[in-house]
Amino acid sequence: MKNFLAHKKVLLGVSASISAYKSLFLLRLLQQAEAEVKVILTPHAAKFIPPLNFELLSHQKVYCDLWQEGNYWSEHVHLANWADLFIIAPCTLNTLSKLANGICDNALLATWFACNATKVVALAMEENMYFNPITQRNLEILKATSTYILEPEDGELASGKIGKGRLAEPETILKKLNYIIAPKPLQGKKVLITAGPTQESIDPVRFISNHSSGKMGIALADTACMLGAEVTLILGPTPMRPNYSYKVYSVVSAEQMYKAVMENYIEQDILILCAAVADYKPLKYSENKIKKNHSQWELSLVKNPDILKALGAIKRPEQLLIGFALETEKGIENATQKLIEKNADMIILNYANYPNSGFSTDTNEVILIQKNIPPTPLPQEKKENVAYQILNYIVDLLN
Numbered sequence: 001m002k003n004f005l006a007h008k009k010v011l012l013g014v015s016a017s018i019s020a021y022k023s024l025f026l027l028r029l030l031q032q033a034e035a036e037v038k039v040i041l042t043p044h045a046a047k048f049i050p051p052l053n054f055e056l057l058s059h060q061k062v063y064c065d066l067w068q069e070g071n072y073w074s075e076h077v078h079l080a081n082w083a084d085l086f087i088i089a090p091c092t093l094n095t096l097s098k099l100a101n102g103i104c105d106n107a108l109l110a111t112w113f114a115c116n117a118t119k120v121v122a123l124a125m126e127e128n129m130y131f132n133p134i135t136q137r138n139l140e141i142l143k144a145t146s147t148y149i150l151e152p153e154d155g156e157l158a159s160g161k162i163g164k165g166r167l168a169e170p171e172t173i174l175k176k177l178n179y180i181i182a183p184k185p186l187q188g189k190k191v192l193i194t195a196g197p198t199q200e201s202i203d204p205v206r207f208i209s210n211h212s213s214g215k216m217g218i219a220l221a222d223t224a225c226m227l228g229a230e231v232t233l234i235l236g237p238t239p240m241r242p243n244y245s246y247k248v249y250s251v252v253s254a255e256q257m258y259k260a261v262m263e264n265y266i267e268q269d270i271l272i273l274c275a276a277v278a279d280y281k282p283l284k285y286s287e288n289k290i291k292k293n294h295s296q297w298e299l300s301l302v303k304n305p306d307i308l309k310a311l312g313a314i315k316r317p318e319q320l321l322i323g324f325a326l327e328t329e330k331g332i333e334n335a336t337q338k339l340i341e342k343n344a345d346m347i348i349l350n351y352a353n354y355p356n357s358g359f360s361t362d363t364n365e366v367i368l369i370q371k372n373i374p375p376t377p378l379p380q381e382k383k384e385n386v387a388y389q390i391l392n393y394i395v396d397l398l399n
Contacts, residue, residue: 001175001243002223002384004182006034011079011115013088013108014054015095016044017124018158019167023089024049026170027057033174038079039063040108042095066107076107080115085181088112089150090124090167093135099147100138118180122150122173127163148180175243184228185395191229192268193221194261194275194307196236198254202299203286211359212276214238216324219387220272221246227391232268234260236275254278254304261307270394271315272322273308274348276359280304312343320397322346322390325369328353335369345397346370348390356380368393 010030014023023039030037039054040063051062066076080086088095088108095108099121104110112119121142129135130152139149150173155166168176195217199207214235221233222243231246234257242248249260254277265271280301290297308323315321323344325335328351335349347369352358357365357380365380368390378389 001178002182002226002388003033004178004226005030005085005174008035008084008181009082010035010037010177011040011083011086011111011117012037013040013042013086013091013112014045014049015042015088015090015092015108016048017090017092017167018048019090019124020045020048022167022170024053024057026089026173027054029170029174030177031058033178038082040079040111042106042108063107063111066110076110077114079111080117083115083117085118085120085177086112086115087120087122087173087177089120089122089173091121093125093129096121096123096125096135096138096142100141118148119146120148120150120177120180122168123152123165124167125152125165126157126159127161127165130165148176150176179226179244182226182228186224186391187228189229189269189398190232190267191221191224191270191272192232192234192261192264193217193224193272194234194236194257194277195221196238196240197276198236198257198278198304199252200254200278200281200304201285202282203288203290205289208278208281208301209237210276210278212236212238213360214240214275215360215362216364216383216387217272217274218242219383220274220390223384223387223391224270227395229270232264234264234275236277254281254307258305258307258310261311265311265315268319269398270320270322271311272394273311274324276326277307278304306342308338308342308344315343320345320394322348322394325349326352326358332367332369332375335367339369339371346393349375354380366390 014020038060046064054062153166153168154164157165196214197209197212199209201207221231225231225244225246234249251257281304283300283302321344325338325347327334331349335347339347349367356363364383364386366378368376
């Protein structure tokens with residue numbers, strides 16, 4: 001997951017809920033994401049978690065009272081102007097009601113109303129309180145002010161009841177904050193991405209495949225989603241799963257992937273074919289397991305559909321078509337030939353024999369191949385960062 005929270009100034013507001021202990025973990029995660037964090041507690045929140053705990057973790061003064069010793073009268077204004085992002089987690093029913101109705105009776109609320117930064121509330125309350133019509137009305141008021149609402153999760157509540165109302169887990173909140181703070185240059189664009197391997201069955205227990213994990217394709221899909229795109233991911237058989245919510249089609253064979261792409265390509269602005277599609281499949285499928293009765297066994301293969309070539313022949317002029325090429329030798333020569341033959345706008349070349357690159361690794365090192373432009377190498381980085389760089393080049397192509 002590309003980290004957009006690095007070097008951001010984050011105000012973490014904490015209101016009075018039993019789930020306030022999770023805010024300590026969220027503070028740590030924000031710090032690990034290289035954000036600078038300052039904490040504001042409501043007076044009642046300080047009864048759940050002593051301010052000293054936050055001070056020790058944040059290495060910053062914690063704000064709790066507009067009149068606390070050492071404050072100057074406009075402290076809340078300076079805090080508000082300092083922040084890039086303001087999140088209240090947990091946000092209780094009491095604090096939510098005050099936010100929606102303009103009540104300003106503590107340091108957290110005074111800072112909130114003085115702040116023009118990106119604002120987020122992560123809700124925590126009992127289920128009946130959450131579904132109360134007045135609560136729902138107040139949520140609509142906040143949404144109308146461009147406040148992001150992080151809905152509560154289902155689970156065991158403080159009352160012992162099972163229902164909707166739990167504060168989202170700190171890891172979930174961090175992912176959503178990262179999504180919210182990310183720039184959105186792909187807003188309004190539709191992006192189709194293929195990822196993972198395909199499997200071509202020989203018999204009920206054997207198949208032809210490769211070592212692709214789907215990590216690079218999922219990193220591209222996650223990052224495109226964070227950058228504002230409406231993403232469709234066509235995913236081959238892999239245990240890897242996206243970090244964000246978008247449309248996912250699960251497929252197994254190359255023919256299934258071809259069909260899914262052809263059913264969805266027409267409305268897309270950008271097509272990125274990252275999947276490692278099997279070039280061949282068995283000529284015949286055996287309904288029963290093939291026994292090892294002979295010292296040698298010949299397997300006849302036939303070609304699978306060439307998805308990139310098929311799209312290159314039918315894509316609209318305004319559509320961008322991006323392919324991947326995994327090579328072991330003559331990479332630039334082969335990728336350039338692929339670019340021309342498949343009528344693609346860009347080929348992303350990587351080498352299977354480079355250390356810490358290619359299949360199943362967490363890092364990648366690629367070269368961008370385009371028409372009439374010298375090859376553009378990108379340094380080896382985590383696949384999430386490589387995905388971000390690739391998508392930045394694609395945004396330039398759109399513009």
